[in-house]
Amino acid sequence: MNTNSPIRVRFAPSPTGHLHIGGARTALYNYLFAKAYSGSMILRVEDTDRNRYVEDSAKQLIKDLKWLGINWDEGPDVGGIFSPYIQSERTKLHRSHAEQLVKIGKAYYCFCDKVRLQSIRSKHKGYDGHCREIDADTAMERVTSGEKHTIRFRSPKQGTTTVDDLIRKNITVKNKQLEDFVLFKADGFPVYHLAAMVDDHLMEITHVIRGDEWLSSIAKHALIIRAFGWSEPIWCHLSVLTQPGGKGKMSKRDAKTKEQDDNHSIFIHDLRNKGYHPEAIINWMALMGWSLDDKQEDFKLADLEKVFKLERINPSPAAVNFSKLDYFQGKHVRQMSDREVAASVQPFLRKSGIVPDKEMLLSLVPLIKNRIVTFEDSVEWLSFFFTKEIMISPSEFTNKKSTQEETLVILQNVKLTLEQLQEFKHESIETELRSLAETMGLKLGQLLNPVRLAISGQKVSPPLFETLEILGENLVHSRIEKAIKLLENI
RNA sequence: GCCCCCAUCGUCUAGGGGACCAGGACGUGGGCCUUUCAAGCCCAAGACCGGAGUUCGAAUCUCCGUGGGGGCACCA
Structure with a gap:
């Protein structure tokens, strides 16, 4: 090219x-x-x-x-100077090009029907050339009389066709491998091989970058282009x-x-x-x-x-x-910035029935930003912030490390501690709960996990201190209280 | 069956005759950090499909196998 x-x-x-x-x-x-x-x-x-x-x-x-x-x-x-860009609106162009090939002897009319094609398929590798030698005038008459027909490419029977692919070097195909394939169908539409080559040429395409599935028909495409006397694009098969x-x-x-x-x-x-x-x-x-x-x-x-x-x-x-x-x-x-994440996450929350307050959502983003993969993941991280009632089954409070009674004591102490806070901010929450754990002789995790469950209903949640702050004093208290009642009534 | 394409860790890949006892990334295993879960950081295991040839020297070039893939329509 x-x-x-x-x-x-x-x-x-x-x-x-x-x-x-x-x-x-x-x-x-x-x-x-x-x-x-x-x-x-x-x-x-x-x-x-x-x-x-x-x-x-x-x-x-x-x-x-x-x-x-x-x-x-x-x-x-968007249009363009080579309009139209819908191939089915270009069939006249394809038809005239196919006919041009017939005129110069590179293609011919074929009158075989599907039944005959089906019957020869078992005997022949491809089309048997039945209509290849019908003389031009006879064929023309049959076409003008309205007989159903296709246009087939007259493939060379000997020699080889070599095509250059940018990333695979030369690809050589034996011509006898090629059958007389159809260029134009009886339904008035072109076949890909013809349509794509004609359109690529007319649209002045310089590089054809396409899928590997086309590699096996590249010889057909090169042959069509050469039959017209056009120059080939640079081929690049993925x-x-x-x-x-x-x-x-x-x-x-x-x-x-x-x-x-x-x-x-x-x-x-x-x-x-x-x-x-x-x-x-x-x-x-x-x-x-x-x-x-x-x-x-x-x-x-x-x-x-x-x-x-x-x-x-x-x-x-x-x-x-x-x-x-x-x-x-x-x-x-x-x-992404927190603002961008918030904006991306919002539609997914809405889809699950949550309509978050913008500022609140923005404050939550830093807590989940490196915990989510997809934006949809945010729903399971955040929904407990927005639902009135969370579901907890009491059995979740007990595990091999702590009994019901121990958990109950923890929650009661946490409740008291939180009630005595001057301001409900994560810094002060952290300070007080850490010292509570120390006085109780517990590891921080042991203290925090029941709280996490009580306020989120989940074993995993965003970082707890920040979560408590954003959830707010009222919700935190009522959820902890509810969990305490739950434990007391077992 | 015939034709075409491809071949490095499980996966995506770097490499293109000496710089390679083959580098990076995902994943996996382990560690650190740590309030859960992540994220982050560190470490580890892990590959040149096989055989001939060319060459002083081959992951790299050639051939033959083998494996994988794609295509053989009046589909695209």
Whole structure:
């Protein structure tokens, strides 16, 4: 291709379902490459398969990409000089190009129906060339008379086709391996192979960065391009993403059973609903099949836009590793300001029926910031602050270390101590409770754990002194009192 | 079955003939800190798929195996 022309790349999903991390990562690499080299990113929706079309999924796709921070310069929603960017609106273009290939003898009309194709499939590796030698005039007549037909590519029968992939060097395919594949379907729509090549050419795409699943048909694509006499884009095929165990392709089909546990999903919108931050997802995805060096692993989208290089893409398959996503997510949360965390957490609290006071929430954030992974996690850390009644079963108060009576005494003493406080601040609470533990001859933990249970209903909670302060004198007293009654009445 | 791609710790990776008894990160185990749980810090275990070749020298280059993956539609 012409190396002087500005870089133009495209992400070309088909609207058949939700955006998952495989597609998102392809989109990301395209986007980053465009940014790093001041090129243009194009979004093109490839919806030529009417059977698999899923209503609204293009809209969802766009929403998910935008949420991740991936933008484009041309696309169905923003337009551009090569409009339209919805492939099904370009079928006239595809048709005329297919016919052009017929005209110059690189393709031919085929009148075989599905029944015949089915019957030869067992005997032949691919299409048997039944309509290959029908003379042009006869074929033309049958087409104009309205006979159902497809247009097939006239694949070379001998020799080899060699295509250059940026990260895999030469890929050579024996031409006899190629059948006369369909370019244009009887339903009036083009097949991917034709449509994508025509659109890429017309849209002046310079680099095709796409998934590994296209590698096996790259010879077809090169042959189509060469048949037209066009120059090829630079090809760059990404590796596949495999299941967490490293075995088997990560797929949408069994995503529910294998890649997805309670907290993780391969779908971007699920991750979003779970409370992951887009930057964490970006950082995680970027490193599945790409690296800068052996030093830096923390990247913001803005960083990646500066340093991304196609040459550093790794051709070998990468297994999805959700624990690393959690790591990046946790790390990202800790880097956010308290205000940002509060804002991110709020929708999840609301979803569970909690409408927190803004200032109170802000004061709680420091207590949970390095305890949560996803924003949704905040709900279980904070809900006891906002619910009127908490549930405790008395049996939880006793364990191998302390009996009912001991716990009761602790709570009574704590109650007294707290009642005598001048001000209900965590510093003074801490001072008094520490000295109470000392006078009672208890370890701080022994003293605090029953209190924790009494006021939160949980064995684990945010740091207790701060928790008590924020919970407030009244609530603390009533909850401790309630726990005391509970213990007395066993 | 045929074709194509890939191969370094469990996982993501650095490395690209001597700098490597192979470096980093996640995870795992242990320790420190500590009011629970985290976070943080420290330590540890843990890999060049096998075999030939090329070379003074191979994780690195070549070939052959093996393993894994992807594709062989009027799907994308």
